[in-house]
Amino acid sequence: MTDLDIQRVDGTAGDEQLEAWRYVHNTIIPAHVLSLADVRERATRNHLELAYEDGVLVGNSTVRPPAGDDAVAMVIARVLAEHRGRGLGEQLYERALRRARDLGARVIETCVLESNENGLRFAVKHGFAETDRYQLDGDPAWWIDLRLAG
Numbered sequence: 001m002t003d004l005d006i007q008r009v010d011g012t013a014g015d016e017q018l019e020a021w022r023y024v025h026n027t028i029i030p031a032h033v034l035s036l037a038d039v040r041e042r043a044t045r046n047h048l049e050l051a052y053e054d055g056v057l058v059g060n061s062t063v064r065p066p067a068g069d070d071a072v073a074m075v076i077a078r079v080l081a082e083h084r085g086r087g088l089g090e091q092l093y094e095r096a097l098r099r100a101r102d103l104g105a106r107v108i109e110t111c112v113l114e115s116n117e118n119g120l121r122f123a124v125k126h127g128f129a130e131t132d133r134y135q136l137d138g139d140p141a142w143w144i145d146l147r148l149a150g
Contacts, residue, residue, distance in 0.1 A: 073105030
C-alpha cells in the first residue's frame with residue numbers, strides 16, 4: 001500500500017485545491033452537489049484534506065470539529081471509485097479519526113448516502129452503527145447517520 005500525499009484545504013486554500021476537494025465530494029455524493037462557495041465556507045469551519053497517490057487525486061476527507069456536551073465530531077473519508085479496494089480509504093479514515101480525537105472528540109459519527117453500499121460496508125466494518133435515517137428537504141436521497149461504538 002502506498003502512502004498518500006495529503007494536502008490540507010483550509011480557509012486560505014486557492015481555487016484549485018477547493019475545486020479538487022469539490023470534485024471528489026460531488027462525484028461521490030451527487031445527491032448533494034456543492035458549489036465552490038460552499039466548499040470555501042466549509043474550509044473555514046471544518047478540517048478538509050485532499051489525498052493524492054503518485055500525483056493522482058484519489059479522495060478527500062472531512063472532519064467536523066467536536067461540538068455539544070458530548071463532544072461529537074463527524075468524520076468522513078471519500079475515495080473515488082477507481083481507486084477503491086487498495087487501503088486508501090483506510091488511510092484517510094485513520095488520519096481523520098486521529099484528527100477528530102486530537103481536537104477533543106469523545107464521540108465519532110459519520111454520514112453516508114443510503115445508495116453508497118461501499119461506504120456503508122466500510123463504516124460498519126469499522127465499528128459504526130446506524131443512529132438515524134432521513135431525507136433533506138426536497139431531496140429524494142436517503143442519508144444514514146452512524147456512530148462509532150465504544
